[in-house]
Amino acid sequence: MKRPLIAATMMLAPLSAQAQEVGEIVSFVSCPVYRDTDNGRKSGCWLVRDGESGKQWDVSQSPHKPNWDYAVFVEGRVADQGDEFCGAPVLEPVRTSRLLDHRCPRHMLPPEGYPGRVFIAPDRYLTSLANPPEFEGPFGPRTFYAFFEFDRDFLVYQYSDFIVQQAAYWIEAAQPRRLVVTGYAATDPIEVSGMELAESPEIAQSRAEVVVLALSRLLPGMEIETRWETGSQPIDVPDADTIPGQSQRRVEIAVEF
Amino acid sequence: MKRVGQPRHLRFAKALPVIAAAGALAAASAYASGGESAADERWWSPGEGRVFPEVLDYENEHGTLRTLLVGGPLDTEGHPFFEPISSNGRACVTCHQPADGMSLSAATARERWDATNGDDPLFAAYDGSNCPTLPQGERASHSLLLDRGLIRIQRQWPPAPRLGEEVVPDFTIEVVRDPNGCNSGAEYGPENGWISVYRRPRPIGNMKYLLAVGFNFDPKQGLALPRDPETGDYLSGNLMSDNRAFTLKEQMDDAGLTHLEMLRELTDDERDAIKAFEMSLFAAQQTGRGGAVDDGGAQGGPAVLRDAEPGELGSIGFPVWGEFAAWEEISEEDRARLTPEQVEFRQSVARGARVFRDRTFLVSDAAGVTTQMGFGNPFRVACKMCHNMTRMGNDVAPGQVDLGTTTLPFADHFGDLPLFRITCQNDPHPYYGREILTYDPGFALSTGRCADVGKITLQSMRGLAARAPYFSNGSAADLRAVVDYYERRYNIGYTEQEKQDLVNLMSVL
Structure with missing residues (x-):
């Protein structure tokens, strides 16, 4: 996964659907379109049109991709890439969250000469049990952050599952006294494409509990306290990939010695 | 004893x-x-x-x-x-x-x-x-x-505790049709705490x-x-x-x-x-129509299974069905000792392995892989996406996926199987909706979750030649019927040659 070097000040960029400068945030809700490119496994394209600007974007690089039955909440940064892969300018990094209360007609485009992208395993690829990472001390207090799709508590493959797995390996090596796991939900409403979006308060607790269950299996016997908070605010940490909304939908794993 | x-x-x-x-x-x-x-x-x-x-x-x-x-x-x-x-x-x-x-x-x-x-x-x-x-x-x-080849499987309903936790189903189940009597009456059926399904x-x-x-x-x-x-x-x-x-x-x-x-x-x-x-x-199959499956550089047969390490993901290790790569090009020496039919069969097997790994098609509405894990719905993959364990063809990860083999509208019609109506109490199933008609809820009978209806664990692909029919409910009478089901289900567009190559591949596993 590419991680553009975007300054922390970009976190303050306006959530304007009109923003089209490289690095600026674009945010909207719309129905996804699948372009059936075939460049090997997982090479299909996802395109979503911003109804306000009329511009269509390539959002295929989201770690959690759309379902063509439902609208998606798109949050992404304009990338310095052309439309040569899928036929639309690229948002990357980008997140697409499925809104299961908003159905869409299925729509699929043919490749129309676009190749799609050859799948490349992302950096956040689960470590096999045969080759566990090795961490060496000294160890001290540290916080890990796992991130979620909008209003969901699922640890997405090759993204948040990797973060939790790597955290567990580090914790196993560090042998801390205990963990405090806090789930957050972005419950403050925001307006996007004429819709008011807010996560449900309950998702903060369920996110925390999912991560606690995962950690309890990865680290049997570890003392873990579970907490949750609503009204989550953006934070600037690397694995949120500079997407402010993504950083709000998180679980923090605080390691205490 | x-x-x-x-x-x-x-x-x-x-x-x-x-x-x-x-x-x-x-x-x-x-x-x-x-x-x-x-x-x-x-x-x-x-x-x-x-x-x-x-x-x-x-x-x-x-x-x-x-x-x-x-x-x-x-x-x-x-x-x-x-x-x-x-x-x-x-x-x-x-x-x-x-x-x-x-x-x-x-x-x-x-x-x-x-x-x-x-x-x-x-x-x-x-x-x-x-x-x-x-x-x-x-x-x-x-x-x-x-x-x-179906054996009756009687499952407790509601499900038994799982991993030490009580299972509270998020769906109700009623019997639409009970042609055999084992899902109704005084002893059987969900109202009496039992559900009968039929599996291989x-x-x-x-x-x-x-x-x-x-x-x-x-x-x-x-x-x-x-x-x-x-x-x-x-x-x-x-x-x-x-x-x-x-x-x-x-x-x-x-x-x-x-x-x-x-x-x-x-x-x-x-x-x-x-x-x-x-x-x-x-x-495993030791010989096929092309002779011994560990001949001519191939690595088929059970001896390799005995000696190999399990759990390897084919996409980052030894390719799935790479055992037959040597048959892609048959040496002149081997051609001289084999019949033309054997040569052609071996090359068909090798092509089948390529089709299995590389011939992509569009998978949609397959709960387990197209729902939450991030791949999207639909997404384009080949057979090896789910059948990804080197040398075995099962899933390295827990392999609960819904191919539709047991659930309408994708399942073939079987008037001799019980038919159940599942009604989801909370969120509807992502593809089937709130009400689902199924011959076998599969994984959902263990988890109690509507989202798991129709999921069946992928199994080993070894020894297929010896154990027809296929799929959990025996709905595919032979190996060709397996390929035909996938063709219908995902509108793949396999050529006749690709279908035969896949059949030949499966016949030597």
Whole structure:
């Protein structure tokens, strides 16, 4: 996964659907379109049109991709890439969250000469049990952050599952006294494409509990306290990939010695 | 129990050198066409006390299936896998026959019916008939076993606790149609706490692959894998169709109390002996229409399975069905000693492996892979996406996926199976909606979750030639029907050549 070097000040960029400068945030809700490119496994394209600007974007690089039955909440940064892969300018990094209360007609485009992208395993690829990472001390207090799709508590493959797995390996090596796991939900409403979006308060607790269950299996016997908070605010940490909304939908794993 | 387990296993390895040596050179072929004695020898009855050779071959319509028993031979007298340790006369071997790749083909069930006039423990009323309430002894009462190799599986409803946690279903289930009577009446059906579904016996053997864990996360569930409370080991989740048993111990206990109708639990010695046998046994096709599958540089057959490490993901290690890469180009030397038909068959197998790995198609609405894990719905992949474990073709991760084989509208029509209506109480199923019609809810009978309706655990692809029909409900009569189902389900557009290449590939696994 590419991680553009975007300054922390970009976190303050306006959530304007009109923003089209490289690095600026674009945010909207719309129905996804699948372009059936075939460049090997997982090479299909996802395109979503911003109804306000009329511009269509390539959002295929989201770690959690759309379902063509439902609208998606798109949050992404304009990338310095052309439309040569899928036929639309690229948002990357980008997140697409499925809104299961908003159905869409299925729509699929043919490749129309676009190749799609050859799948490349992302950096956040689960470590096999045969080759566990090795961490060496000294160890001290540290916080890990796992991130979620909008209003969901699922640890997405090759993204948040990797973060939790790597955290567990580090914790196993560090042998801390205990963990405090806090789930957050972005419950403050925001307006996007004429819709008011807010996560449900309950998702903060369920996110925390999912991560606690995962950690309890990865680290049997570890003392873990579970907490949750609503009204989550953006934070600037690397694995949120500079997407402010993504950083709000998180679980923090605080390691205490 | 007279003699149990590993000690005999080792003792008789020395006592039977002739069989072992003969097996190493040319395996004991226990099949001959026609004749009562050949059929008797092919069928392993409980309590026969036969010796299970180190190498054992059985012919089938595609070639020869071979079992390899590490540390063998094994005197089966007194061994709990082979002895009728309950009152119904069955043993594990009844439904896990060596000639059938340690599963049970429908053809074998029919042969057994004809040979015994239905008087074999295989046809026990409990689950070898469509329902115990039907008149036993009549062929029609055993039609599901005889026609499609199906055994009745009676699941508790609501589901039993899972991983120590109570299961509260998020759906209701009602019986739309009960053609066999085992989902209604005074004793059966969800209102009485039981649901009957009908499934193919899964093959035992090659078990190290089915128990292997490559990663400690289940991407389909978005959770770390659970651990065995006794050993602390991660659990593969790949043993049973509905993943109701996590360990061999749980599977054995479940089978003992149901299929064997035992009135007691298995002893630790019995479990140890069965586990030792299953972990030592490897089964795969050894010859096909192209000759030996480990000839000409190919790496087919059970010996490679015995020696290889399990749990490897084909996309980052040895490619799935890379065993047949050497057959892509046949040397002049090999061409000179093979018939033209054998050469063509080998090349077809090699092409089939390529099709399996590289021929992509659009997968949609397949709960387990197109829902939450992030791939999107739809997404373009090849067969190896889910059948991703090197040398085995099952899923490295827990393999609960809904192909639609048991659930409408994708399932083929079967008027002889019960039909259930599932009504989701909270969120609707992502693809089927709030109400679902299914012949077998599969994984949902274990988890109680509407989202898991129709998910069936991927299984080993080894020994397929010996154990038709296929899919959990026997809906594919032969290997071509398997390919045809995928073609219909995903509108793949395979050419006739690609279909035949896939069939030929599967016939030599």
